[in-house]
Amino acid sequence: MRWIPTGADVAGKPSRNELCSCGSGRKFKHCHGGLTAIAALSPQTVSPQLIDPLVELIRQDRPAEAEAGAWEAVRSYPKAGILWKILGVALVHQRKDALQALRRAAELMPQDAEALRNVGAALHDRGLWTEALASLRAALALEPDHADSLVDAADALRALGQVREAVPLYQKALSIDGQNVEARNNLGNAHLELGEHARALEHYMRAARLKPGEAQVVANVGHALLLLGRLDEAETMSRRAATLNPSLAVAHNNLGLALASLGRRADAATSYREALKLQPGYVEALNNLGNVLRELGDRRAAVPLYRRAVELEPDRAESYCNLGNVLFEIRKVEEAVAAFRQSIALQPNYAPALLSLGFAQRQQRRASEARRSCEAALAINPNYVEAISFMGELHADNGQFEEAEKLFRRAIELDPSFSFAFVSIATHRKMKLEDATWLHGAVSLLAKPLPLGHEINLRYALGKYFDDVGQYDDAFGQYHKANELTKRYGARYDRVKFTERIDRIMGTFDAALARDTAAIASASDLPVFVLGMPRSGTSLAEQILASHPSVFGGGEVAFWNGAYEAWREAEIRGGAAAATALIPDLTRRYLERMNAVGGGATRVIDKMPANFMYAGLIRTAFPKARIIHMRRHPIDTALSIYFQNFFNIGPWANDLEDLAHYYGQYVRISRHWRATLPAENFLEVPYEGLIEDQEGWTRRMLEFAELPWDPKVLDFHKTERVVITASKWQVRQRMHRGSIGRWHRYERHVGTLLALPELAAD
Numbered sequence: 001m002r003w004i005p006t007g008a009d010v011a012g013k014p015s016r017n018e019l020c021s022c023g024s025g026r027k028f029k030h031c032h033g034g035l036t037a038i039a040a041l042s043p044q045t046v047s048p049q050l051i052d053p054l055v056e057l058i059r060q061d062r063p064a065e066a067e068a069g070a071w072e073a074v075r076s077y078p079k080a081g082i083l084w085k086i087l088g089v090a091l092v093h094q095r096k097d098a099l100q101a102l103r104r105a106a107e108l109m110p111q112d113a114e115a116l117r118n119v120g121a122a123l124h125d126r127g128l129w130t131e132a133l134a135s136l137r138a139a140l141a142l143e144p145d146h147a148d149s150l151v152d153a154a155d156a157l158r159a160l161g162q163v164r165e166a167v168p169l170y171q172k173a174l175s176i177d178g179q180n181v182e183a184r185n186n187l188g189n190a191h192l193e194l195g196e197h198a199r200a201l202e203h204y205m206r207a208a209r210l211k212p213g214e215a216q217v218v219a220n221v222g223h224a225l226l227l228l229g230r231l232d233e234a235e236t237m238s239r240r241a242a243t244l245n246p247s248l249a250v251a252h253n254n255l256g257l258a259l260a261s262l263g264r265r266a267d268a269a270t271s272y273r274e275a276l277k278l279q280p281g282y283v284e285a286l287n288n289l290g291n292v293l294r295e296l297g298d299r300r301a302a303v304p305l306y307r308r309a310v311e312l313e314p315d316r317a318e319s320y321c322n323l324g325n326v327l328f329e330i331r332k333v334e335e336a337v338a339a340f341r342q343s344i345a346l347q348p349n350y351a352p353a354l355l356s357l358g359f360a361q362r363q364q365r366r367a368s369e370a371r372r373s374c375e376a377a378l379a380i381n382p383n384y385v386e387a388i389s390f391m392g393e394l395h396a397d398n399g400q401f402e403e404a405e406k407l408f409r410r411a412i413e414l415d416p417s418f419s420f421a422f423v424s425i426a427t428h429r430k431m432k433l434e435d436a437t438w439l440h441g442a443v444s445l446l447a448k449p450l451p452l453g454h455e456i457n458l459r460y461a462l463g464k465y466f467d468d469v470g471q472y473d474d475a476f477g478q479y480h481k482a483n484e485l486t487k488r489y490g491a492r493y494d495r496v497k498f499t500e501r502i503d504r505i506m507g508t509f510d511a512a513l514a515r516d517t518a519a520i521a522s523a524s525d526l527p528v529f530v531l532g533m534p535r536s537g538t539s540l541a542e543q544i545l546a547s548h549p550s551v552f553g554g555g556e557v558a559f560w561n562g563a564y565e566a567w568r569e570a571e572i573r574g575g576a577a578a579a580t581a582l583i584p585d586l587t588r589r590y591l592e593r594m595n596a597v598g599g600g601a602t603r604v605i606d607k608m609p610a611n612f613m614y615a616g617l618i619r620t621a622f623p624k625a626r627i628i629h630m631r632r633h634p635i636d637t638a639l640s641i642y643f644q645n646f647f648n649i650g651p652w653a654n655d656l657e658d659l660a661h662y663y664g665q666y667v668r669i670s671r672h673w674r675a676t677l678p679a680e681n682f683l684e685v686p687y688e689g690l691i692e693d694q695e696g697w698t699r700r701m702l703e704f705a706e707l708p709w710d711p712k713v714l715d716f717h718k719t720e721r722v723v724i725t726a727s728k729w730q731v732r733q734r735m736h737r738g739s740i741g742r743w744h745r746y747e748r749h750v751g752t753l754l755a756l757p758e759l760a761a762d
Contacts, residue, residue, distance in 0.1 A: 019697040046073070046080045055630045063093035081108030083305055085115050088122075098122060106135065113142035117149050124152045147173040154190070163193045181211045188220060197227045215245030223254050226261060234258040242271075245709035249279035250390040256288055263449020265292045283309045287322055294326055295451035297488040302326045317347035321356055328360055338359050351377040355387050362394070364596070367557050369395060370387045385415045389424060396428045404428055412441070419445050419454045426461040431468040439465060456485045467643070472745045479643050480749075483654040491651035493658040502613070502665045506672045507562070508571075509616025510741035510756035517580050517620050524585035525624040527594055528705050530607040531615065532630035532650060533666055535640035540716075542607040544698055547716040548707055552601035559590055559606075560614040567617065587621050603705055612666060615673045619681055626705050627677065629670065635743035638663055660752045667760050688740050 050073055057066035070087035077083055084105035091098035099122045106115040116139035123132035126422035131701045133156040139149050154169035170187035173180055179282045188203035201224035207217045222237030235258040241251035256271035272289035275282055290305035306323035313319060324339030337360045343353035358373030371394050377387040392407030405428065411421040431438070442458055450458070459482035514521075528551075546553030563586050571579040581641070598604040603626075611618065615627050638660065641653050652662040673682060683704045690697040698713050743750060 033648045063090040066090040081105045113139045129156045132156045147177040200224045215241045215248045219251040250276040253285045268292045283313050297452040317343040317350045321353040351380040385411045389421045423457045423461040425463050431465040476749045486654045493652040495661045511676050528603045529627045531611040533637050534609045536632040537630040542605045544716045547713045550602040553599045553605045556608040557606040629684045634760045635753045
């Protein structure tokens with residue numbers, strides 16, 4: 001099941017969409033006028049005949065002439081603060097760097113509130129918040145009722161994380177000037193950041209009434225409506241803001257947020273792209289476009305968007321978390337872990353990153369670490385629905401299904417729209433007709449415009465429900481829809497390429513190669529490989545063997561696919577000798593991994609099914625390794641794959657014709673191993689035979705692995721161990737015949753799969 005936390009979504013994050021606040025477009029209105037301070041405030045006295053003409057040039061909007069005159073004057077009177085103030089204002093009006101001049105004026109006139117205010121405003125516009133606040137507080141100590149200084153000081157407090165302290169300053173500014181749109185709007189921003197969305201909307205609406213044509217304020221109204229769940233109104237206001245000012249990037253971003261929340265994700269992507277066209281470095285829009293593309297199934301297109309967001313703001317935790325989530329979804333788990341850890345380093349109490357890290361750690365079979373990460377997320381937010389449900393998954397991994405379901409139901413109580421909890425309930429037990437409430441909830445969710453992954457998961461879960469209750473046509477219909485939807489992710493199965501890969505492997509690994517490399521191969525008999533097609537009984541075989549006190553079940557170890565790729569690359573570069581030279585390093589690294597997890601066990605199981613492709617390479621590297629090949633009826637195997645939502649399987653599993661082709665290649669290479677691997681290395685176990693004669697085949701597997709008999713293996717379903725594969729519920733049940741011949745229930749639907757039994761016949 002592809003169950004990905006959604007907590008890293010930035011859709012609910014207030015964007016920097018403020019009117020004249022904390023942005024580069026803010027008007028430096030505090031320097032307009034007010035240039036009549038008496039010369040006595042300056043260390044040097046300057047006559048009004050020199051000052052007044054310069055002030056008049058400013059008032060006549062002739063700042064370049066004022067600048068030239070001021071520069072000439074300060075050369076004669078370098079300690080005249082009023083001249084530095086005039087120079088600073090002239091530079092500001094020309095959008096030149098005025099900070100040095102304004103600072104000099106404030107130094108020379110420390111009792112001039114206006115000079116201090118001007119410095120504070122300049123620092124405000126540069127985002128130098130600590131220095132800005134110091135200057136503004138000094139100005140307010142001299143003139144405590146100056147509204148603009150109060151607003152600027154409040155902005156600085158907010159930027160420094162002191163949002164609650166900023167509120168009374170905005171309120172005081174409004175008590176002085178009730179028509180101050182900037183104060184009203186930014187007070188709304190403060191309430192928004194405090195999570196007080198209704199109060200934020202109230203102030204945004206009042207600001208909009210004061211200045212109805214101001215697109216930025218209208219955009220803020222739309223954003224607050226969105227956070228209050230008033231989606232239709234949010235779309236209307238955001239669209240109006242974009243109409244009032246088509247070049248306002250935040251209006252298009254907010255419109256995208258509203259559209260995405262309404263389920264219109266393709267339209268939302270268009271709005272985000274428009275925002276980015278206007279403002280390519282808009283980090284919120286980059287994240288939001290990445291999020292909606294993920295929901296539409298275009299995960300790979302989201303990756304560069306998140307990477308760009310990280311480059312632009314490397315101290316932003318959400319961007320790293322988003323990047324980690326999409327990397328996890330495209331199976332780059334190690335890279336995902338690195339991104340999650342970076343997110344947590346930036347923001348240690350960021351629950352979405354902690355939870356996402358837990359998901360990745362679980363996939364890496366680091367169960368205790370995954371649990372700690374989940375617990376850390378819940379400590380931050382005890383009602384974090386995704387974390388509650390994930391904790392249920394961790395309980396299920398340990399076979400604690402009743403405890404798991406309680407947590408899934410708790411998640412649904414908190415959020416009836418949380419689809420993954422519905423999916424988990426169906427996954428971890430047999431469903432019944434009495435589960436009508438579950439069925440109604442799942443069907444109701446499908447009536448809504450869901451993200452692609454959510455709908456896929458629910459379709460698979462409904463397929464299982466209908467299969468469990470015996471409504472097989474309905475079950476196949478849901479499974480078929482789920483697989484067709486999965487194709488939207490864009491991955492394609494290349495039949496020719498896979499056939500060529502099997503040809504290469506069969507042409508490379510044979511008995512002769514194993515003899516030639518025996519001198520450099522490992523003598524270890526630690527690993528036991530259980531392989532075959534997915535859903536062929538590999539998890540069951542591992543569970544049985546792992547119930548033996550001398551055996552550790554290592555799960556699906558992702559190693560041999562990469563080992564073969566390294567072999568192939570070396571072979572291309574340097575020939576067969578270069579490839580075989582890799583064997584000592586391959587065996588060393590593999591044994592390090594197996595010993596690390598095995599805890600001193602005599603045998604460690606690697607049950608990666610896809611290792612059926614690499615049995616020859618495995619035997620070449622480990623001549624004493626035991627390889628158990630699980631075989632199940634071809635159509636039962638293929639249908640079980642088609643009915644399962646795997647995390648890390650290829651696109652061949654989502655199409656019956658592709659599945660049949662893949663199975664055919666599996667049959668080819670299995671025959672090759674049967675012909676080339678010695679009997680002491682290669683044991684084939686029929687799934688149906690194991691079900692019919694549990695003890696007999698269990699004894700054969702133990703003898704093959706050179707392990708003594710232990711009766712515990714017959715009670716494998718009682719063994720306490722972590723299982724994260726799709727079969728984790730089944731392997732905790734007693735053996736039964738229910739899965740044998742299951743395909744007959746779907747015979748009218750299987751089509752091309754009907755040819756598989758003849759193809760697989762020995």
